Amino acid sequence: MSNYRSNNMHRPQGGYRSPMHHMTEPCYGRKDHLEGMTIAMAYVPWQSWRDVYDPAKGLSRGTIFKELDKPFLGKGAMKR
């Protein structure tokens, strides 16, 4: 997404990248969903039992959980 890329380059110092904020423009006044939480800490939301693949699909995808079946590409969370 070329728009995103160019915005990215011109945004002010202190902006941070997070998948959540990709589409929020400009960089001011956006909503921080994690506001109030301690910075520099990682959070792992609690997993629930849902959307389970059958055994054949699970083995081929490497997880039986649809929620964890993500296209990890080793490129960071860029919108493509």
Next chain:
Amino acid sequence: MNNQPNRREMLNTINELSFSVLDIQLFLDTHPCDEDALAYFQECSNARNQALKEYAQYYGPLTIDTATASCSERWSWINDPWPWQEGGC
């Protein structure tokens, strides 16, 4: 011999079920009281045990746990092909 289920397919089923059992197991490690997960674990684990047993009946035991499930009257564990001996049977 024609009614004999395909060895590769049986192995594949066992692999699929084993993976599911393992993944549910990981979930249960952190959610020990989740009833849906427990029920699905039971289901997959039973199916896996059944598949291992059936495999043993036709092609010999994959693990020592199903050594008695194979139809042979003598101890045949040592005669079965090892995992790396693909052409063994």
